[in-house]
Amino acid sequence: MAISEVLGEEHVVELAAGPIAYRVCGQGLPVVLVHGGLANADLWREVVPALRDRGAYRLISPDWPMGSHRHPMRPGADVTPPGIVRIIVDFLDELGLDRVVIVANDAGGAISQMLAAAHPERIDRLVLTSCDQHLQFPPRYLKPVRWLAATGLGDAIARSFGRRVVHGPFFWSVARRPLPAGIRASYLSPMLEDRRIRDELVRFFRGTRPRHTLAAARALKDFDRPALVLWGGSDLWFSRRGGRRLARTMPNGRFAVIPGARTFVPEDAPVELAERVAAFLDETAPAASA
Template identity: 55%
Template sequence: MTYPLDDSVHQLDLPQGAIRYRYSGTGAPIVFLHGALCNGEIWRGVVPELAGEYRCIVPDLPKGSHPFPMRADADLTPPGMVRLVIDFLDALGLERVVVVGNDSGGAIAQMLAAAYPERIDQLILTSCDTFGQFPPRYLKPLRPLTFIPGLGSQVAKLWYTKPVRSLFYWSIVKHGVEPEVLNSYVAPLRDPGVRRDVVKFFRGTAPRHTRRAARQLATFTRPSLIAWAADDLWFRRKNGRRLARTIPGATFTLIPDTRTFVPEDQPIELARTIRDFLAANSTPHAIQ
């Protein structure tokens, strides 16, 4: 079961620009943070499995697959992205939420929990950037190119070409992506403003952000789950285990038969894992 591409799309005007988002269900709020070069559609198979018990909120973050550019002066570095998420929560009146992150969305979730622990009810991370791996090792050689005027946009545009697109998504999705969803991921890159936005984010990635978050998460006391992809080609399993050891009381588990984009490959299994974890660690919520 999935929700269609045009289902219940809403928009918020934030200081950084307009953010498109969807929400489904009622109950305790869960906010899903996706990675780069995808959008909220990555959670389309997870949300329907949880919306019967939770209010699922899925923003399209400005990471290259967002439908329209942010303001030209928007801070879209990783710390700026954390601020954007906080502004998003404030605009929705959400004081405390469950956060689920994948890929670079997991890095943002770590930074969010480290900087604003009072806003996090529970933290759930799937395969993602951690410690010294931000950006991912395979993209790290491209980062210096983004500092050359005009070249960063051309690098981002490569993801719209079939060879690069095919290799990239093959490496992070084991079982493929439906054509209409894949188009929603890559078509926005035709817009120079969208390319500018994703270059801002990519240029701002640096290990100091994830390392600082890890140090702060050593005192994070909310229930945490690390649900790693068993067949990940991008993010090392040992880093997931290390993160689980770093966060007090965190649980580590493997999701079988999936690469980095766990919500694409195994949405039902991921939803079941999330549901079981939340049920075992349920707490009162200030906002329903």
């Protein structure tokens, strides 16, 4: 269940909402990685060493409280999408990070859009890989599940979903490469084994609403930092059209496709993702320091 050692030394920081475990690797420009739901820092296990070899970066890989984290939050903690934005800001404050590069995936991309909209001063540059945006929060395939979760059946749905995922099509639909058994366990075991974490996953999921991403999109029209939107060329959950629209939302946004990757771009194309991110950071460095 431990996060991959390649992500660096593990630390736990105590925030008002609760403990956040994270790994740190390298020195230099701070890059904070934001995974989505039913994933954790292990999502970046192959991206981090590839990116570390391409520049001077301080790569920070937290376990955000979206269902695959190992440390439950404090009772009553806000783990809705706006609450997780607050947790990220508190995390940056606790680590003394005034402004960082954000690299995000899946629902973490929606959270990062909300972060950039509400706290643009905290973001140096922004990289969004296949993710929720505009009306897709959650993705259309998961909207019926969210409605059911809102009826009070959330815990039963989460347990059933988690057990079916092990043998079902979910991971195949989000990642073309087969996930190792240990990684599947890393993503699913926390919520299957701990009712508190399962409850936090349900509360996060219930809180996903298009109004959050639509409001972020309106605010991002004024977000003038360099932004790169990278879409999985074989994404089955989020349309390429939505990714292009997201990039156009930001004045300095650009769009590119990573062929063959599905929604979990860090799983399917970790080296190419690292190359694209490093090239983007190198190219935009003068503007970022202006």
